[in-house]
Amino acid sequence: MTAGGYFGRYLRIDVGTGEARFIDIPESILRHYIGGVGLGAWLLLKEAPPGVDPLAPEAPLIFALSPFVGTPLTTSAKFAVVAKSPLTNRINDALSSSHFAIAAKRAGMDALVLVGACREPGVLIIDGDPPAAAGATRSNAGATAPVARMESGADLWGLSAADAQERLKERLRSTHAGGAPFHTAAIGPAGENLVRFATLSNDGRHAGRGGLGAVMGSKRLKAMAVRGRAFVPLADPKTVHAAATDLSARSFGPATEKYRELGTVANLLAFNRLAVLPTRNFQDSTFEAAAALSAEQLAATRQRTRSSCAACTIGCENVYGRRPGAEDPARPGEPPKRGVRLEYESLFALGPLCGIGDPDAVLEAAALCDELGIDTISAGGTIAFAMECAGRGMLDPARFPTAPGAAPVPIEFGNPRSLLELLRLIARRDGIGDLLAEGSRRAAAVIGGDAPSFAPHVKGLEIPGYEPRALQAMALGFAVGTRGADHNRSSAYEADFSEGGNRLAGDADTARRAIVTEDRAALMDSLILCKFLRGVFSDLFEEAAPLLRAVTGWDLSPAELHDAARRIVTARKWFNEREGWTPAEDTLPERFLREPLRDGASAGATLSRQRLSEMIAAYNRERGFSPDGHVPGAMRTGLGLTAR
Numbered sequence: 001m002t003a004g005g006y007f008g009r010y011l012r013i014d015v016g017t018g019e020a021r022f023i024d025i026p027e028s029i030l031r032h033y034i035g036g037v038g039l040g041a042w043l044l045l046k047e048a049p050p051g052v053d054p055l056a057p058e059a060p061l062i063f064a065l066s067p068f069v070g071t072p073l074t075t076s077a078k079f080a081v082v083a084k085s086p087l088t089n090r091i092n093d094a095l096s097s098s099h100f101a102i103a104a105k106r107a108g109m110d111a112l113v114l115v116g117a118c119r120e121p122g123v124l125i126i127d128g129d130p131p132a133a134a135g136a137t138r139s140n141a142g143a144t145a146p147v148a149r150m151e152s153g154a155d156l157w158g159l160s161a162a163d164a165q166e167r168l169k170e171r172l173r174s175t176h177a178g179g180a181p182f183h184t185a186a187i188g189p190a191g192e193n194l195v196r197f198a199t200l201s202n203d204g205r206h207a208g209r210g211g212l213g214a215v216m217g218s219k220r221l222k223a224m225a226v227r228g229r230a231f232v233p234l235a236d237p238k239t240v241h242a243a244a245t246d247l248s249a250r251s252f253g254p255a256t257e258k259y260r261e262l263g264t265v266a267n268l269l270a271f272n273r274l275a276v277l278p279t280r281n282f283q284d285s286t287f288e289a290a291a292a293l294s295a296e297q298l299a300a301t302r303q304r305t306r307s308s309c310a311a312c313t314i315g316c317e318n319v320y321g322r323r324p325g326a327e328d329p330a331r332p333g334e335p336p337k338r339g340v341r342l343e344y345e346s347l348f349a350l351g352p353l354c355g356i357g358d359p360d361a362v363l364e365a366a367a368l369c370d371e372l373g374i375d376t377i378s379a380g381g382t383i384a385f386a387m388e389c390a391g392r393g394m395l396d397p398a399r400f401p402t403a404p405g406a407a408p409v410p411i412e413f414g415n416p417r418s419l420l421e422l423l424r425l426i427a428r429r430d431g432i433g434d435l436l437a438e439g440s441r442r443a444a445a446v447i448g449g450d451a452p453s454f455a456p457h458v459k460g461l462e463i464p465g466y467e468p469r470a471l472q473a474m475a476l477g478f479a480v481g482t483r484g485a486d487h488n489r490s491s492a493y494e495a496d497f498s499e500g501g502n503r504l505a506g507d508a509d510t511a512r513r514a515i516v517t518e519d520r521a522a523l524m525d526s527l528i529l530c531k532f533l534r535g536v537f538s539d540l541f542e543e544a545a546p547l548l549r550a551v552t553g554w555d556l557s558p559a560e561l562h563d564a565a566r567r568i569v570t571a572r573k574w575f576n577e578r579e580g581w582t583p584a585e586d587t588l589p590e591r592f593l594r595e596p597l598r599d600g601a602s603a604g605a606t607l608s609r610q611r612l613s614e615m616i617a618a619y620n621r622e623r624g625f626s627p628d629g630h631v632p633g634a635m636r637t638g639l640g641l642t643a644r
Helices: 027-033 036-047 099-106 161-175 212-218 237-250 254-261 264-273 295-301 344-350 359-372 376-391 416-428 432-436 440-447 472-480 493-497 508-527 531-536 540-552 558-578 590-594 609-623 633-639
Strands: 009-014 020-024 061-064 078-084 091-097 111-115 122-128 147-152 183-186 200-202 205-207 221-228 304-307 317-320
Touching: 009 122, 027 036, 027 558, 036 061, 036 078, 036 091, 036 111, 036 508, 036 558, 061 212, 078 099, 078 212, 091 099, 091 200, 091 205, 091 558, 099 122, 099 183, 099 221, 161 183, 161 200, 161 221, 161 359, 200 212, 237 531, 237 540, 254 264, 254 531, 264 295, 264 344, 295 317, 295 359, 344 359, 344 376, 359 376, 359 416, 376 416, 376 432, 376 440, 416 432, 432 440, 472 493, 472 508, 472 609, 493 508, 508 531, 508 540, 508 558, 508 609, 540 558, 558 609, 558 633
Parallel strands: 009 111, 122 221
Antiparallel strands: 009 020, 061 078, 061 111, 078 091, 122 147, 183 200, 183 221, 200 205, 304 317
């Protein structure tokens, strides 16, 4: 019998043929990898042919749920999207929150794996409502399988993800009257055009990093809709509900106050004060117009509403109104249909990183990224890189003509027109946008000269809003991160800002601290719980064990969860090694290893190649990897990580 919290199976669908079948997941795998990014990594190792092109039909696109989805635990309505990234050619996983996660779980699955490609733009409908599924084939788990079918998506192609979802829901309301509501996910124009950092969107939230929208676009799959009525089994419902009440109460405490009041945009002024705010493509670490972009100023000058993700009590989401007279980015001449959801990473990437201090321009750019389906971090990083290249005389936009008669786009720091026009060109792959749609690493290789030394990426993934020279645990996290420059899967900035840490002088102890935060992130991203809850746990492993025990019925110990976290980190590492990873990839761009910071409270901060190498060696040693970072064969065998 399957443990509580799980259905013990995943649904595998070939969107080209329409073939759908359930495949059992052994309970030992669920116990070892839990769910979310952990289960997704195991499925990627199982389903992806070694060396597969991320945009090939046989490349899997995986939606992995967790044992907590569908329970009353706060922030649990999340799912992980996992694939081989077209931007990095390494593992990529992104988390998103919405009712889509709950609907997929209630369709009776622990994960969804999509392979194949539609001949024409298509839509996938997964109907797990029991009346609609009556008479369908039964799975080997003995339960009625949801009906999965393909429909035409031609009428949705070219729309924004939000508009495509609205139109699809209208269609389903007319053809599937009654029953549970459908919840949807879709890509925007950037995903259709295979922009390597295109997003996948659901109800205004995004699985943003690494080009998952391009993977979906390569399958010519515009959108998905899912519904179900199955109840998630709980081993001990009374204990689960008591724990949910307690966790909700703690989520209103001081650990989440910052996120509740102003959201993550509140980080901007603090980072500017500490001189860790990347500015003008990481040439500076403070921004003279930071105050105009601050959360405090935006709250005082903009209409603002707060919102929450599905099943969340924190309510960190801040939605800002647009300036009077603003146009909808997808409908020139029309007023905006939606407010702008703004997070710190979008604010940093579209503002200081590009030298833009006009809050209206930054809000317009964030809205445009949402409409087009573009990752704001990679978009801002790639555009800021192009701005520096143009300023150095290395990039002439006239070399990349757009439509006949169109004037070349100016490419320069601080110019809002540059930012907005380049975003549109990227989504269309038009003119210079075709080059920038490849990301900063590939663009730098084409531009040549010294460009690769200041292209702001690790393993092809653009660097988020943390200055590595002044946050050296974060620098290590970027360098060894399996999906590239990533703050969410390592959370190493916690070590930089913790008591006893020295953010300006990394050492072996820095590596140990970074591993602690990486293990904790692996567990939270597999359970899945929102990272904003991390401060409410005094010891995540000690407190998560009884939570998971109440849901599943397993006799779990904190030590077993520690082992699971380490196994998940190693699984992701092994996938990369299987796909051609080399130790040379675990590094930072030359700029960070030879140029000291020149401004603010962190002026003079340096990160030498030797110091970074020593931290990486200490990290590998603590992880049990070889000195240069390979996963030993005995470790792979012991963890059950084998090639396909």
